[in-house]
Amino acid sequence: MEKLVLLPGPVMVHEDVLLRSAKQVMNHRSEEFEEILTECVELSKYLFQTDGNVAIITGSGTAAMEAAIYSLLEPGEEVVAVVNGKFGERFADIAERRGAEVRRVEFEWGKVADPERVEEALADSDAEVVTLVHNETSTTVLNPAEEIARICREYDALFVVDAISSLGGVEFRMDDWGVDVCVTGSQKVLGCPPGLALVAVNDRALEVMEEKDAGSYYLDIPKYLEYLEKDPKQTPYTPAVNAFYALHEALKRLKEEGLEARWERYRLMQRIVREGIRALGLELFVEDDEIASPTVTGVTYPEGVDDREFRGEILRDRYDVVVAGGQDHLAGEIFRIGHMGEVRIRDMITAVTCIGLGMRELGVDVDVGAAAEAMADVLSEVS
Amino acid sequence: MEKLVLLPGPVMVHEDVLLRSAKQVMNHRSEEFEEILTECVELSKYLFQTDGNVAIITGSGTAAMEAAIYSLLEPGEEVVAVVNGKFGERFADIAERRGAEVRRVEFEWGKVADPERVEEALADSDAEVVTLVHNETSTTVLNPAEEIARICREYDALFVVDAISSLGGVEFRMDDWGVDVCVTGSQKVLGCPPGLALVAVNDRALEVMEEKDAGSYYLDIPKYLEYLEKDPKQTPYTPAVNAFYALHEALKRLKEEGLEARWERYRLMQRIVREGIRALGLELFVEDDEIASPTVTGVTYPEGVDDREFRGEILRDRYDVVVAGGQDHLAGEIFRIGHMGEVRIRDMITAVTCIGLGMRELGVDVDVGAAAEAMADVLSEVS
Numbered sequence: 055m056e057k058l059v060l061l062p063g064p065v066m067v068h069e070d071v072l073l074r075s076a077k078q079v080m081n082h083r084s085e086e087f088e089e090i091l092t093e094c095v096e097l098s099k100y101l102f103q104t105d106g107n108v109a110i111i112t113g114s115g116t117a118a119m120e121a122a123i124y125s126l127l128e129p130g131e132e133v134v135a136v137v138n139g140k141f142g143e144r145f146a147d148i149a150e151r152r153g154a155e156v157r158r159v160e161f162e163w164g165k166v167a168d169p170e171r172v173e174e175a176l177a178d179s180d181a182e183v184v185t186l187v188h189n190e191t192s193t194t195v196l197n198p199a200e201e202i203a204r205i206c207r208e209y210d211a212l213f214v215v216d217a218i219s220s221l222g223g224v225e226f227r228m229d230d231w232g233v234d235v236c237v238t239g240s241q242k243v244l245g246c247p248p249g250l251a252l253v254a255v256n257d258r259a260l261e262v263m264e265e266k267d268a269g270s271y272y273l274d275i276p277k278y279l280e281y282l283e284k285d286p287k288q289t290p291y292t293p294a295v296n297a298f299y300a301l302h303e304a305l306k307r308l309k310e311e312g313l314e315a316r317w318e319r320y321r322l323m324q325r326i327v328r329e330g331i332r333a334l335g336l337e338l339f340v341e342d343d344e345i346a347s348p349t350v351t352g353v354t355y356p357e358g359v360d361d362r363e364f365r366g367e368i369l370r371d372r373y374d375v376v377v378a379g380g381q382d383h384l385a386g387e388i389f390r391i392g393h394m395g396e397v398r399i400r401d402m403i404t405a406v407t408c409i410g411l412g413m414r415e416l417g418v419d420v421d422v423g424a425a426a427e428a429m430a431d432v433l434s435e436v437s
Numbered sequence: 438m439e440k441l442v443l444l445p446g447p448v449m450v451h452e453d454v455l456l457r458s459a460k461q462v463m464n465h466r467s468e469e470f471e472e473i474l475t476e477c478v479e480l481s482k483y484l485f486q487t488d489g490n491v492a493i494i495t496g497s498g499t500a501a502m503e504a505a506i507y508s509l510l511e512p513g514e515e516v517v518a519v520v521n522g523k524f525g526e527r528f529a530d531i532a533e534r535r536g537a538e539v540r541r542v543e544f545e546w547g548k549v550a551d552p553e554r555v556e557e558a559l560a561d562s563d564a565e566v567v568t569l570v571h572n573e574t575s576t577t578v579l580n581p582a583e584e585i586a587r588i589c590r591e592y593d594a595l596f597v598v599d600a601i602s603s604l605g606g607v608e609f610r611m612d613d614w615g616v617d618v619c620v621t622g623s624q625k626v627l628g629c630p631p632g633l634a635l636v637a638v639n640d641r642a643l644e645v646m647e648e649k650d651a652g653s654y655y656l657d658i659p660k661y662l663e664y665l666e667k668d669p670k671q672t673p674y675t676p677a678v679n680a681f682y683a684l685h686e687a688l689k690r691l692k693e694e695g696l697e698a699r700w701e702r703y704r705l706m707q708r709i710v711r712e713g714i715r716a717l718g719l720e721l722f723v724e725d726d727e728i729a730s731p732t733v734t735g736v737t738y739p740e741g742v743d744d745r746e747f748r749g750e751i752l753r754d755r756y757d758v759v760v761a762g763g764q765d766h767l768a769g770e771i772f773r774i775g776h777m778g779e780v781r782i783r784d785m786i787t788a789v790t791c792i793g794l795g796m797r798e799l800g801v802d803v804d805v806g807a808a809a810e811a812m813a814d815v816l817s818e819v820s
Binding site: 077078 | 439440442444446447448449450455456458459460461462463464465467495496497498499500503507527530531534622624630631632651652653654655656673674675676677678679680759761
């Protein structure tokens with residue numbers, strides 16, 4: 055029996071998607087591949103809720119972040135980077151690597167970004183670009199992208215959002231909100247194998263990119279868009295063809311389920327986990343439901359519980375459930391339960407129950423029965 | 438029946454490799470993945486014939502080229518770029534994008550690089566880096582990497598080789614020859630799906646990289662090597678886990694066949710194709726067997742044959758054989774038959790015969806019988 059992998063990406067992949075990826079490789083500069091590529095781009099626009107442009111890059115989410123930054127910023131240019139976790143920090147680091155002048159607007163890890171502070175930074179600088187991580191996977195916090203987008207519009211700054219671990223899993227409306235560039239990855243909500251990154255760019259941002267000296271050859275977004283105009287439509291460099299097969303299938307599954315329905319499903323997953331964890335008597339890393347991530351939930355370790363032992367010998371080896379640890383200074387302090395991809399009610403119940411039983415084995419006083427009742431209550435509200 | 442895809446990458450993937458890639462995703466920062474990653478790195482050293490370091494990057498071959506250049510060169514630094522085709526040009530373009538001072542040593546497309554000209558360029562410049570494409574896929578020419586390596590050693594220049602479409606398919610001895618950095622891709626000789634790129638770096642080059650300001654965040658080679666020292670060993674950014682499964686399987690297949698045996702197999706494939714094409718009465722783009730690519734063969738179109746019609750309606754749609762066209766100014770002038778990956782005798786015979794029959798349909802005077810005889814002669818020598 056395979057393990058129940060509940061990481062905040064990569065996630066378990068549905069059999070239909072996995073098998074699709076095992077189809078024989080085809081010519082990546084053919085009408086046959088054009089059809090897959092084109093449909094992936096069109097379905098991605100639905101995912102991003104945009105009528106703009108979408109580039110699909112072979113690489114990780116970080117590659118897409120770099121593509122956005124290196125296509126938009128030249129050395130010496132200013133950027134406001136909102137930082138309240140590892141990935142917000144990464145955006146800032148990438149911009150520094152590019153030689154940009156980075157103004158960090160920092161918040162404690164686990165706290166939500168305050169739009170007012172972003173406004174202050176914009177009022178006080180010449181920055182024409184703002185970066186934000188929508189769902190800070192490292193801290194399990196959802197940042198207020200819509201409000202910050204509004205501020206960016208007021209200050210005429212381009213708003214670049216990393217929605218790698220949120221897009222498709224919670225309301226996000228690129229065009230309506232006025233997000234200019236948005237990046238995501240295949241291995242999160244979409245439930246694909248890792249290896250593809252998607253970058254959506256509206257015309258306003260594309261115009262700016264086209265005026266800039268791109269900082270990267272491989273991660274040059276306008277070039278990807280230019281190749282989508284060729285006959286046949288293609289990617290500039292050999293794409294991970296099989297990963298495209300998988301993406302195609304996964305995007306069709308998303309369309310079939312419907313974005314709103316998936317958002318709703320994830321809200322339910324989130325509630326089951328949060329109420330279950332609370333009823334166990336464990337502490338949520340982000341107590342406030344209003345800012346809690348819809349796709350990943352952090353749990354603070356009770357005193358004396360060793361991360362490696364709990365997640366390794368107990369949870370993974372004995373209960374066959376895989377969750378993630380904390381990152382950077384949160385390593386050993388929290389663990390994180392991913393609820394993205396194809397996750398369903400049973401997975402959440404399994405996770406919470408096994409976490410409870412595992413904690414009990416380690417001598418933690420948890421109430422497994424109360425957790426079951428709490429989860430049943432959540433479910434009774436929706437059935 | 439699936440098509441016989443004989444592109445110079447991506448190539449057809451063996452069923453065992455494809456199915457391996459459809460295994461469920463696992464935690465990429467686990468002991469379980471560490472084992473796969475570590476074995477891939479070790480087997481890659483055999484492939485490169487090096488005791489040095491190997492980074493495996495999620496991306497195309499171009500990503501690996503950029504990783505090499507952006508990790509080695511800072512803006513303003515000089516580089517000698519040997520250019521006799523599209524990919525040699527790409528190395529130069531990437532270096533220019535990095536802001537390096539690029540000195541191109543250019544040769545006509547279809548001609549081999551002359552080591553003396555490289556020596557002249559080094560004698561006449563302060564360049565500390567030289568780039569070469571070993572097997573120029575665009576022109577089907579194999580460049581003399583060993584000789585140029587010797588010159589680089591004399592001038593104490595770091596030698597960076599793109600062996601994307603040759604490595605594993607023809608003799609290449611990174612350490613013995615003194616190649617400092619070598620890049621390759623998963624979708625060529627290795628016969629994997631596209632999506633992973635490998636970069637081998639010896640200690641001399643790594644020391645230089647560690648002193649430089651890396652130009653890219655995602656494509657920062659020392660960072661990949663640093664993460665191979667972590668516990669568990671891992672990649673800095675989420676890798677294409679399923680592509681690693683495939684790579685692992687493909688590298689084991691290579692090891693099992695043996696490098697020398699694969700080189701020998703490809704020499705045979707090359708001879709069958711070349712003698713077959715000649716006997717048909719068609720013209721090889723590279724007439725000289727000494728400099729002809731071991732993994733891809735270019736054929737000059739007879740006057741009046743339309744590339745799209747021949748490769749599309751005739752060869753692909755009617756005969757189910759897929760070959761590549763020419764690139765850039767060679768588009769419409771040549772077509773290219775890939776013989777890398779898992780190709781076997783039957784594939785070559787099929788390709789040559791179908792090409793002959795297809796040409797005949799278009800009114801070209803070809804001798805299909807003579808081609809069969811010529812291929813039989815080649816085979817009789819080795820059986």
